[in-house]
Amino acid sequence: MLTQENLQKAESLFKKYPEKKAALLPILWIAQDQEGWVSEEMMKYVADLVGVPYAHVLGVVTFYTMFNDKKLGKYHIEVCTNVSCMLKGSGKIVDVVERACGAKVGQTSADGKFTVSEAECMGACGGAPMIAIGEEYHEYLTPEKTEKLLTSLK
Amino acid sequence: MEKYILPNIPNYHKIDVYEQHGGYAALKKALQMKPDEVIDEVKKSGLRGRGGACFPTGLKWSFMPKGNDKPKYLAVNGDESEPGTFKDRQIFEFNPHMMIEGIIIGCYAMGITSAYIYIRGEYRKWIKMVDGALADAYAKGYIGENILGTGFTTNIYTHCGAGAYICGEESALMNSLEGERGYPRVKPPFPAQKGLWGMPTTINNVETMANVPLILNKGYDWYSKIGVAKHPGPILVGISGHVNKPGVYEVPTGVPLLTLINDPQYGGGVPNGKKIKAVIPGGSSTMVLRGENLEGVNMDADSLKAAGSSVGTAGLIVMDEDTDIVAVLARIAHFYHHESCGQCTPCREGTGWLEKMLHRFEHGEARQEDVEMLVEVANQIEGNTICALGDAAAWPVQSFVKRFREEFEKRVKVKEEVEAA
Numbered sequence: 001m002l003t004q005e006n007l008q009k010a011e012s013l014f015k016k017y018p019e020k021k022a023a024l025l026p027i028l029w030i031a032q033d034q035e036g037w038v039s040e041e042m043m044k045y046v047a048d049l050v051g052v053p054y055a056h057v058l059g060v061v062t063f064y065t066m067f068n069d070k071k072l073g074k075y076h077i078e079v080c081t082n083v084s085c086m087l088k089g090s091g092k093i094v095d096v097v098e099r100a101c102g103a104k105v106g107q108t109s110a111d112g113k114f115t116v117s118e119a120e121c122m123g124a125c126g127g128a129p130m131i132a133i134g135e136e137y138h139e140y141l142t143p144e145k146t147e148k149l150l151t152s153l154k
Numbered sequence: 155m156e157k158y159i160l161p162n163i164p165n166y167h168k169i170d171v172y173e174q175h176g177g178y179a180a181l182k183k184a185l186q187m188k189p190d191e192v193i194d195e196v197k198k199s200g201l202r203g204r205g206g207a208c209f210p211t212g213l214k215w216s217f218m219p220k221g222n223d224k225p226k227y228l229a230v231n232g233d234e235s236e237p238g239t240f241k242d243r244q245i246f247e248f249n250p251h252m253m254i255e256g257i258i259i260g261c262y263a264m265g266i267t268s269a270y271i272y273i274r275g276e277y278r279k280w281i282k283m284v285d286g287a288l289a290d291a292y293a294k295g296y297i298g299e300n301i302l303g304t305g306f307t308t309n310i311y312t313h314c315g316a317g318a319y320i321c322g323e324e325s326a327l328m329n330s331l332e333g334e335r336g337y338p339r340v341k342p343p344f345p346a347q348k349g350l351w352g353m354p355t356t357i358n359n360v361e362t363m364a365n366v367p368l369i370l371n372k373g374y375d376w377y378s379k380i381g382v383a384k385h386p387g388p389i390l391v392g393i394s395g396h397v398n399k400p401g402v403y404e405v406p407t408g409v410p411l412l413t414l415i416n417d418p419q420y421g422g423g424v425p426n427g428k429k430i431k432a433v434i435p436g437g438s439s440t441m442v443l444r445g446e447n448l449e450g451v452n453m454d455a456d457s458l459k460a461a462g463s464s465v466g467t468a469g470l471i472v473m474d475e476d477t478d479i480v481a482v483l484a485r486i487a488h489f490y491h492h493e494s495c496g497q498c499t500p501c502r503e504g505t506g507w508l509e510k511m512l513h514r515f516e517h518g519e520a521r522q523e524d525v526e527m528l529v530e531v532a533n534q535i536e537g538n539t540i541c542a543l544g545d546a547a548a549w550p551v552q553s554f555v556k557r558f559r560e561e562f563e564k565r566v567k568v569k570e571e572v573e574a575a
Contacts, residue, residue: 016311018225018268018351024333025316029275050333063335063495066275066317082237083438084394084471086485120319120489121237121438122276125394125469126401135278 001045006030010049024050024060028067037068065120073108073115075153077101078132081118084125089143093129094118096143100150113153157404158388159364160248167283169290172251178296180367184259185304192263196366199374200386204241205231205322205359206437206466208385208455211366217346218264219354227350228261228269229331232360233315233322235274236437237489238469241390242360244402246273246280249364250287254310256366258297261308264356268309271360272327275316284312319493323541324357326495337497338541361390381407385455389468396428396474397421407454411435411443414453415472428474432558436466438486439546441553445475463553479561483554484512490547501544504535508551515565522566529555 002010010030013023027050031042038046043057050057061067079097081090098104101114108115124130127139131146138149165171172178184192197212218226230253234242245253257269273281288310291297299307313331315321321330325339328350349355365387369377378386389407391414394400399422403414411433415421424430430445435453441463443451451461458465473482491505511528514520528551536548555562 019332021333022331025330026314029314029316052333059335060333064275064316064318066315081485082489083434083482083485084238084400086482087395087471087473087477119276120492121235121239123234123240123243123274125238125240125392125471128394128400132276137279 001042002031002034002049006034007049020051024052024057025064028057028061032067037071039069043069071108073103074113075133076115076117077150078117078119078122079105080120080122080124080128080130080132082121082125084121085128085130088128090129092143093131093141093146096146097131097150100147114150155388155406158368159252159361159390160244160402160404167248167250167287169251169287169294172249176371177251177367178255178294180370181255181258181262181296182302184262184370185302185306189263189265192259192370195374196263196369197374199369199377200383201362201365201369201377202385202387202455203359204361204365204389204467206236206439208465211358211362214346214356214358215260215264217344218266218356219346220265222265225268225351225353226264226266227353227355228257228264228266229324229327229350229355229357230257230269230271230360230363231322231324231327231357232271232273232277233319233327234277234360234467235319235322235493236439236467236469237486238392238394238434238437238471239467240392240394240469241402241467243277243280244390245360245364246277246284250284251291252367253360253364254284254287254291254297256363257310258291258301258308259366259370260356260358260363261310262306266356267307269311270331270350271310271312272315272321272331273312274321275314278314281312281314288312318495319489320495320541320543323543326541327357328355335495337495338543340540382452382454382456385465389453391420391453392467392469393421393472394469395472396424396430396477397472398423398425405453408452408457411448411451411453411470414470415448421470421472424472424474428476430472431475431477432473432479432482434471434473434550435463435468437469438471438489439542439549440464440466441549442557444557445473479554479558480512480515480565483550484509484516486550487512487547490543494543494547498539498544500535500538501547504531504544505547507531508547512551515562518565520562520566522563525555525559525562525566528562 010027047054047057103109130139201211202208321336326336330336345355487508491509496502532548532551535544
């Protein structure tokens with residue numbers, strides 16, 4: 001369920017669009033920001049709110065890579081390994097991230113602190129190699145800088 | 155050259171600073187003109203879309219039906235997901251008002267009362283910047299009801315994507331905006347007839363919109379003389395990969411690729427004086443060029459077409475002499491397989507085949523006949539899908555194998571040698 005404040009935020013989105021369904025992605029973002037992920041229960045709740053079948057919401061959540069239908073670690077570390085980053089040594093960044101986080105790509109560390117993902121191009125090719133931690137981009141990385149950055153996370 | 159889209163003006167993203175430097179004057183000018191005159195001005199300027207297809211913007215606008223009997227929409231494409239492309243993010247951060255001004259002018263010209271700026275989910279930080287700029291423009295009366303007392307009303311909203319390359323394809327973007335999975339639509343009907351919510355819709359790239367105020371301010375004649383005649387204007391070139399100074403550079407169209415790569419004011423050359431082995435000129439879907447064939451090739455639509463590639467999103471990826479070409483293509487193939495929406499069989503299955511075959515090449519397990527089979531599979535995808543993602547997956551494979559065939563054959567030979575030993 002959304003909090004009262006978030007529910008108001010969600011409902012205010014409907015007036016942006018001629019049809020309620022268009023607010024589905026923005027409302028899923030509100031839901032994910034609140035919970036850190038989108039549970040089956042939340043999907044059913046959002047489906048009722050938007051007026052679409054649960055199956056539709058499930059279809060949308062599973063289509064878009066940024067919606068998480070599973071709980072993630074406290075920090076979501078996404079390493080871009082696409083061409084520009086690859087040319088600038090993202091392979092080494094992946095190694096450092098996996099070691100420092102104690103989790104392989106696609107996994108969450110045992111202490112629940114880190115989830116590591118391989119990301120497709122995040123539009124930071126000039127600052128390659130890069131990682132994103134949540135919404136924050138960290139560019140022009142080296143293995144040393146990456147290690148330092150990750151150990152600084154509490 | 156003077157810079158217009160990304161000028162060196164501190165705090166240009168702030169509305170007051172933007173206004174001090176002539177911002178929103180183009181809007182005032184446009185609102186004094188008839189909508190058709192605005193479209194005509196953009197048509198005559200020669201502006202072509204900066205999202206990859208290079209379609210003439212004024213012509214696109216003229217496809218929209220006249221009259222206000224039903225709602226019409228504008229979708230501004232800020233999905234920016236083509237690997238090697240990172241220019242629109244600069245506009246969101248450093249010059250959002252020029253884009254917004256262009257959007258309002260476009261809305262006025264086409265009689266549109268709602269515009270949506272669709273921005274990729276990874277750019278949430280930048281969406282907040284655009285939202286801030288929109289709020290300032292609303293507060294000044296440039297957007298909203300009765301704009302500057304002219305009776306014209308339009309609203310602009312941002313809309314956040316959620317991580318799907320395919321949503322940069324215009325019809326997938328519309329489905330995504332409507333709250334659907336990002337599946338491209340079959341054309342026709344074209345968006346200008348039946349787009350968002352079944353209504354006439356135009357989709358323009360972020361950078362394209364940022365060019366519009368320039369045309370209105372200084373006139374089509376002035377604009378059409380920047381860069382090359384058939385593809386004029388300033389263009390944002392993103393340079394990445396093996397260069398000393400990666401980044402986004404604003405240049406007139408038609409600058410030689412070698413200048414962009416080597417000139418100290420742009421890419422600044424390849425690190426350690428290495429040779430250029432290959433260049434992808436316009437984002438990962440455009441055809442690769444060999445380093446030794448770059449002489450005389452310029453950053454504009456016609457020159458790159460003549461060289462056997464395309465300008466795409468002007469995302470220039472440079473690869474030095476030590477680059478493993480096979481590994482690069484394998485990574486590109488992985489991307490397109492990951493991002494295929496799964497609607498069309500040739501793309502859904504074909505991109506998977508390409509990825510698996512390239513994996514074999516990368517790990518020395520390919521057979522001689524696989525070189526031909528790679529091209530064959532790519533040919534089976536190209537032109538046989540609803541949208542251009544299929545083509546985008548096929549072109550790198552076709553061009554890498556054609557222009558670097560020896561690299562692929564080398565990987566096969568290694569296997570044979572291993573077997574013989």
